[in-house]
Amino acid sequence: MSDAVLLDPVLLRDRFSQALSAMYRQEVPLYGDLLRIVADTNRAAGGADDQRLGSERHGAIRVGTAAELRLIARLFAVMGMRPVGYYDLASAGVPVHSTAFRPVRIADLDRSPFRVFTSLLRPELIADAALREEALAILAARRLGSDRLDALLARAEAEGGLPAEDAPALIAEALSLFRWHDSATVSAALYARLRAAHPLVADVVCFRGPHINHLTPRTLDIDAAQAAMRAAGMNPKAVIEGPPRRKAPILLRQTSFQALSETVRFSDAPGTHTARFGEIEQRGTALTPAGRALYDAALDRLQAERAAGRSRDEAEAISFAALPDDPDALRETGLAFFDRRTGLPLLYEDFLPVSAAGIFRSNLGSEAGENGLEAGTRAALEDAIGTRLLDEMALYAAQADGRDDFS
Ligand code: OOG
Ligand code: NI
Numbered sequence: 468m469s470d471a472v473l474l475d476p477v478l479l480r481d482r483f484s485q486a487l488s489a490m491y492r493q494e495v496p497l498y499g500d501l502l503r504i505v506a507d508t509n510r511a512a513g514g515a516d517d518q519r520l521g522s523e524r525h526g527a528i529r530v531g532t533a534a535e536l537r538l539i540a541r542l543f544a545v546m547g548m549r550p551v552g553y554y555d556l557a558s559a560g561v562p563v564h565s566t567a568f569r570p571v572r573i574a575d576l577d578r579s580p581f582r583v584f585t586s587l588l589r590p591e592l593i594a595d596a597a598l599r600e601e602a603l604a605i606l607a608a609r610r611l612g613s614d615r616l617d618a619l620l621a622r623a624e625a626e627g628g629l630p631a632e633d634a635p636a637l638i639a640e641a642l643s644l645f646r647w648h649d650s651a652t653v654s655a656a657l658y659a660r661l662r663a664a665h666p667l668v669a670d671v672v673c674f675r676g677p678h679i680n681h682l683t684p685r686t687l688d689i690d691a692a693q694a695a696m697r698a699a700g701m702n703p704k705a706v707i708e709g710p711p712r713r714k715a716p717i718l719l720r721q722t723s724f725q726a727l728s729e730t731v732r733f734s735d736a737p738g739t740h741t742a743r744f745g746e747i748e749q750r751g752t753a754l755t756p757a758g759r760a761l762y763d764a765a766l767d768r769l770q771a772e773r774a775a776g777r778s779r780d781e782a783e784a785i786s787f788a789a790l791p792d793d794p795d796a797l798r799e800t801g802l803a804f805f806d807r808r809t810g811l812p813l814l815y816e817d818f819l820p821v822s823a824a825g826i827f828r829s830n831l832g833s834e835a836g837e838n839g840l841e842a843g844t845r846a847a848l849e850d851a852i853g854t855r856l857l858d859e860m861a862l863y864a865a866q867a868d869g870r871d872d873f874s
Contacts, residue, residue, distance in 0.1 A: 473628035476547030484581035533851035559824030562592035564843035689749035708822035716751025758802030
């Protein structure tokens with residue numbers, strides 16, 4: 468170790484998330500409009516003084532190989548983000564499994580809550596063996612990042628943190644990793660074959676890197692923000708994913724607007740690709756395993772009631788009746804996490820697999836299969852990333868007890 472002055476990972480994360488937001492605003496001007504809508508609705512909802520709220524957002528990327536995932540994990544580790552949770556999208560017909568890189572301590576989340584939903588392609592789910600081999604060969608030859616990024620990460624790992632003097636270079640390298648490329652690395656015909664296998668396969672395989680595909684600001688009132696999106700002509704999807712509107716918000720509610728059709732150049736011809744979209748979210752109280760089981764059962768019931776022909780409002784009222792809409796009741800029944808010293812509810816900091824599947828599907832276009840695929844496993848994703856995925860329930864339980872000293 469040298470005597471380099473190290474930068475607080477919270478500050479690095481904050482600087483990076485602001486730089487990424489600025490880059491994405493330039494790449495996708497609609498994202499800037501979305502930020503304005505959310506800022507307006509948050510002001511109207513009384514959130515003007517909430518420091519955390521204004522800077523809060525999550526992003527999403529999709530990578531192709533274990534080596535790529537490991538590079539991403541090293542980069543986010545330097546920013547104080549750890550992989551939390553396991554999300555299997557296979558049952559929704561999406562050939563990836565995912566984790567969320569995020570800060571884990573409440574104090575760190577409050578200072579810079581940036582997180583990234585990160586999906587790894589499961590090439591074994593490409594049914595056509597010849598196409599699968601082609602996809603794997605392309606991914607094996609692709610190299611994410613640069614020698615410079617490698618050197619910066621290696622130095623940060625050796626020093627136990629990023630030397631402050633390296634921050635501008637690291638941020639520039641990270642931005643370039645996540646930037647959009649308007650030229651694909653494959654021919655139009657190969658793109659079409661990969662897209663026919665699954666649109667997500669084409670998105671992961673055909674470009675030089677894992678472009679950020681959305682950045683999601685957090686709203687205090689998603690119904691108002693959705694109405695404002697509609698008024699601005701953004702055409703959000705009709706249904707808000709997650710629990711219905713409640714007096715005491717729980718977990719996570721999300722909605723998105725359709726992915727844009729963007730002009731790209733294939734190696735031999737011009738064409739289009741759809742990957743990038745806009746999303747907003749509202750966060751509520753984290754549920755305990757018992758509360759989460761009730762939530763999952765309510766979602767199943769909702770589907771059954773809808774299939775039986777009930778209106779959405781009626782079906783929601785019936786399905787969610789077992790989850791009390793009242794903070795005191797949630798605390799007394801042990802269904803939600805509260806800080807034992809202050810009595811304050813813990814905010815849900817994670818994602819929801821059924822919601823994520825709904826977001827994926829609505830943005831992949833009509834070709835995306837609805838049929839379930841063979842389930843992924845947490846162990847396989849852990850093998851790929853080379854470390855354990857943290858268990859979000861264990862984090863909330865520790866935080867409720869005032870133990871918040873995770874590294
Ligand atoms: C990620 C979709 C899931 C969320 O917030 O749950 C998602 C993707 O499309 O890569 O964004
Ligand atoms: Ni998202």
